[in-house]
């Protein structure tokens with residue numbers, strides 16, 4: 001039996017339609033909104049992602065400001081740009097692409113973002129709210145992982161609450177932008193959550209942990225890390241990895257952290273790369289940009305003493 005393929009592109013199309021309606025609403029209301037991205041240097045994955053966002057913003061009619069900066073940009077210059085964007089009424093969401101060059105202290109830059117514009121929840125206030133289970137913004141990649149899971153459960157006729165409640169979710173990778181938020185979202189669903197990284201068990205290997213997973217979320221950034229021997233037959237596998245790899249034809253293409261050819265025939269369901277988590281992430285970021293506009297409309301610039309209480313309506317679509 002081969003796994004069910006969880007179709008990220010189809011899922012993204014549905015999200016995009018409802019987002020289109022939200023964008024029209026914002027326009028009618030005359031609300032200012034838009035996405036600003038900052039890309040320092042020329043990281044391959046970040047540049048590819050930035051191009052995707054540019055196209056999507058265009059297609060949806062979301063005003064888009066790209067800010068490409070040279071690798072040598074200083075931390076002070078970067079923070080100065082963030083402060084300009086914080087005060088720009090035409091910017092509701094700010095995305096700083098990672099990784100930043102080594103001479104820049106990421107945490108210092110993230111702290112400079114106005115929490116109301118912080119659509120990836122990298123500012124300590126928003127990261128803290130997420131960890132406490134009352135998120136203002138849910139970071140787009142982790143949000144997409146659980147949106148795909150929720151949607152697949154509905155299609156499979158599984159009761160969401162019951163499924164999560166009896167499931168062990170194993171998250172491979174502990175990054176601030178994917179692994180840690182995914183753990184929080186798993187907790188929120190009352191699942192049992194285990195967090196490991198690729199070094200979790202140098203002597204016995206990661207299989208001892210991953211083989212027990214009902215849901216395996218892989219965000220380690222290592223091509224082909226998860227092979228058939230690492231998964232159980234009932235597992236639902238979500239592959240967050242997007243690793244550039246040069247094919248025999250000399251062209252670069254993206255591969256996941258899961259060795260799809262060996263794993264897919266063995267498990268219950270799996271997301272492909274490309275066409276899995278990635279396309280949903282793109283749309284979710286736009287969605288957060290629209291949510292940020294609503295938040296800003298309620299609390300205009302200068303009103304920093306009264307940051308809004310996070311509410312459910314600003315967090316989850318369904």
Ligand SMILES: Nc1nc(=O)c2c([nH]1)NC[C@@H]1CN(c3ccc(C(=O)N[C@@H](CCC(=O)O)C(=O)O)cc3)C=[N+]21
Pocket residue numbers: 045046048049052095096097098099120141177242253254273274275276277278279280281282
């Ligand atoms: N602060 C920050 N947040 C990020 O979320 C972030 C980042 N920095 N830096 C770069 C990586 C990369 N990333 C991608 C997201 C979607 C696709 C995507 O949609 N990929 C398509 C196409 C892949 C292909 O080209 O074959 C797919 O998976 O189907 C790709 C890459 C987000 N990143």
